[in-house]
Amino acid sequence: MNLNAEDFQAIALTLQLASVTTVLLLLLATPVAWWLAHTCSNWRAPVASLVALPLVLPPTVLGFYLLVALGPNGPIGQFTQWAGWGTLAFSFWGLVLGSVVYSLPFAVQPLVHAFEAMGPRPMEVAVTLRASKWDAFFTVAVPLAKPGFVMAAMLSFAHTVGEFGVVLMIGGNIPDKTRVVSTQIYGHVEAMEYSQAHGLAGVMLVFSFVVLLGLSWFSRRQKVSA
Amino acid sequence: MNLHLQLDMARTDFDVSVDVQLPAHGISVIYGPSGCGKTTLLRCVAGLEPSARGRVQVGHEVWQDDDPNGGKGVRLPTHQRAVGYVFQEASLLAHLDVAGNLAYGLQRSRNHVSDTVLQQAIELLGIGHLLKRRSHELSGGERQRVAIARALVTQPRLLLLDEPLAALDHARRQEVLPWLEKLRDDLNIPMLYVTHAVDEVARLADTLVVMNAGRIQANGPVSEVLTQAELPVMLGEDAGALLTGIVLHIDAQWHLAQVGFAGGALWVRDSGLHVGQTVRLRVLARDVSVTLHEATHTSIQNHVPCVVDAITPDAHPSQTVLRLRCGDTVLLARVTARGVHELGLHVGMPAWAQVKSVALVK
Numbered sequence: 410m411n412l413n414a415e416d417f418q419a420i421a422l423t424l425q426l427a428s429v430t431t432v433l434l435l436l437l438a439t440p441v442a443w444w445l446a447h448t449c450s451n452w453r454a455p456v457a458s459l460v461a462l463p464l465v466l467p468p469t470v471l472g473f474y475l476l477v478a479l480g481p482n483g484p485i486g487q488f489t490q491w492a493g494w495g496t497l498a499f500s501f502w503g504l505v506l507g508s509v510v511y512s513l514p515f516a517v518q519p520l521v522h523a524f525e526a527m528g529p530r531p532m533e534v535a536v537t538l539r540a541s542k543w544d545a546f547f548t549v550a551v552p553l554a555k556p557g558f559v560m561a562a563m564l565s566f567a568h569t570v571g572e573f574g575v576v577l578m579i580g581g582n583i584p585d586k587t588r589v590v591s592t593q594i595y596g597h598v599e600a601m602e603y604s605q606a607h608g609l610a611g612v613m614l615v616f617s618f619v620v621l622l623g624l625s626w627f628s629r630r631q632k633v634s635a
Numbered sequence: 636m637n638l639h640l641q642l643d644m645a646r647t648d649f650d651v652s653v654d655v656q657l658p659a660h661g662i663s664v665i666y667g668p669s670g671c672g673k674t675t676l677l678r679c680v681a682g683l684e685p686s687a688r689g690r691v692q693v694g695h696e697v698w699q700d701d702d703p704n705g706g707k708g709v710r711l712p713t714h715q716r717a718v719g720y721v722f723q724e725a726s727l728l729a730h731l732d733v734a735g736n737l738a739y740g741l742q743r744s745r746n747h748v749s750d751t752v753l754q755q756a757i758e759l760l761g762i763g764h765l766l767k768r769r770s771h772e773l774s775g776g777e778r779q780r781v782a783i784a785r786a787l788v789t790q791p792r793l794l795l796l797d798e799p800l801a802a803l804d805h806a807r808r809q810e811v812l813p814w815l816e817k818l819r820d821d822l823n824i825p826m827l828y829v830t831h832a833v834d835e836v837a838r839l840a841d842t843l844v845v846m847n848a849g850r851i852q853a854n855g856p857v858s859e860v861l862t863q864a865e866l867p868v869m870l871g872e873d874a875g876a877l878l879t880g881i882v883l884h885i886d887a888q889w890h891l892a893q894v895g896f897a898g899g900a901l902w903v904r905d906s907g908l909h910v911g912q913t914v915r916l917r918v919l920a921r922d923v924s925v926t927l928h929e930a931t932h933t934s935i936q937n938h939v940p941c942v943v944d945a946i947t948p949d950a951h952p953s954q955t956v957l958r959l960r961c962g963d964t965v966l967l968a969r970v971t972a973r974g975v976h977e978l979g980l981h982v983g984m985p986a987w988a989q990v991k992s993v994a995l996v997k
Contacts, residue, residue: 534720549730
């Protein structure tokens with residue numbers, strides 16, 4: 410394997426992006442998943458479909474809309490300029506935003522399943538034992554849904570590492586700023602640097618396999634203990 | 636000092652609508668067929684049903700008092716109501732062991748004074764040896780005992796038990812029932828106990844509330860309600876009277892004990908009773924027949940003089956339920972309508988109740 414400095418930069422940036430995205434996603438997905446698992450509202454189906462959209466949309470479509478929204482005339486771009494942050498397109502935080510949207514279903518769905526599998530009873534038990542709703546959420550719902558949180562975190566991280574289309578559309582493939590492993594491989598192949606592409610592609614292959622292996626081992630262990 | 640429950644709640648099948656005053660001591664059993672709204676009523680008392688409207692008062696504490704005109708009213712969230720709730724199925728928090736489950740409520744109850752409360756509950760329910768176990772390492776009966784102890788350590792003003800034995804097999808029920816009786820006798824906490832099993836009514840109830848299709852059909856002291864006009868018909872084979880009496884005499888040779896009650900005495904199997912002990916007897920209507928004169932030359936040991944108090948047609952046209960008054964006590968007899976006709980029985984007529992079998996319920 411002959412990885413150069415740029416390759417290592419791309420790997421570091423990818424890990425940074427995936428970590429930040431995973432943390433933000435868990436914070437965002439938890440209330441969304443809780444609402445989806447408990448609501449009887451007519452808005453449930455539309456919101457669930459909206460959250461699942463990134464699963465079926467081509468990443469280029471998602472990337473295109475995000476690019477427009479983040480641009481100087483887009484709603485998000487207008488807001489970020491007003492707030493004094495400039496525009497997010499072709500920046501790290503633009504990539505974070507894109508990754509959060511793109512990986513949202515991978516964080517929300519395991520959490521919805523975990524909350525639904527738990528049922529209403531543990532929360533009812535907790536409130537009859539004098540716990541307020543918030544107290545009960547953190548001391549009963551979160552520990553009981555732990556497998557769901559682990560699953561959500563692993564899937565969000567892996568899926569963010571593996572994204573390509575959205576990154577290319579809103580990131581612009583700028584070295585050290587927005588160039589992640591997947592776009593770096595693309596660059597190597599474009600430049601006919603096959604041996605470098607092999608090195609990075611191999612890293613991705615091993616990483617993805619290990620994550621999936623870990624997930625399957627984890628879910629098996631959960632089943633055995635349950 | 637009593638409980639006042641006035642609650643209305645719309646459901647898809649029927650509306651639950653109750654207004655009842657209950658004594659603030661002993662066990663009030665809420666009895667009725669499955670799906671009649673018993674559990675819903677209990678959940679409303681605990682504040683687990685957000686759409687329920689009405690009033691819940693426990694002693695001097697008002698937990699809920701909705702303004703019928705849509706004003707603010709009073710509505711304490713569940714965690715501010717001093718209830719203990721025992722759910723129908725095992726509901727231990729799976730991520731905690733038994734000690735953790737007990738501590739969960741103890742840490743959050745208003746006066747988290749004492750280890751004594753915890754020790755009492757552990758001793759009362761006999762779960763000291765289970766503290767380090769997780770929910771899946773307990774039997775069904777043990778889980779329910781832990782759930783009851785967990786409810787007790789929050790020092791509730793009112794204990795709500797929702798068919799706590801329904802998910803258990805016969806042997807496990809027999810294992811938990813004595814603990815419930817102990818609870819009633821040792822603690823001064825009023826309990827609302829939901830069940831559709833008549834044997835639990837007979838064994839545990841001080842007050843009986845009969846529910847059907849969301850309404851309360853009868854309520855009062857258990858022995859009175861059980862012998863009121865309509866209930867025997869509804870209970871079918873389970874219809875019977877409950878008597879409270881005192882052991883008067885032990886016949887050691889034949890292993891029998893004589894139990895005296897207001898209006899007579901009955902011989903029952905001696906299961907280790909002692910003279911002076913208070914016992915509760917259950918006499919099923921199908922085990923009682925009527926004669927005009929005290930029968931002789933019969934194997935039946937129990938004959939009680941009585942007066943016919945009421946004659947009610949039963950569900951099947953061939954059958955009749957007789958209410959027989961023996962002093963201050965009421966017995967029920969299920970006999971054929973033809974038998975009533977042939978004996979010429981009518982209300983106010985003296986007769987003899989022949990009791991073939993008596994069950995000791997505690």
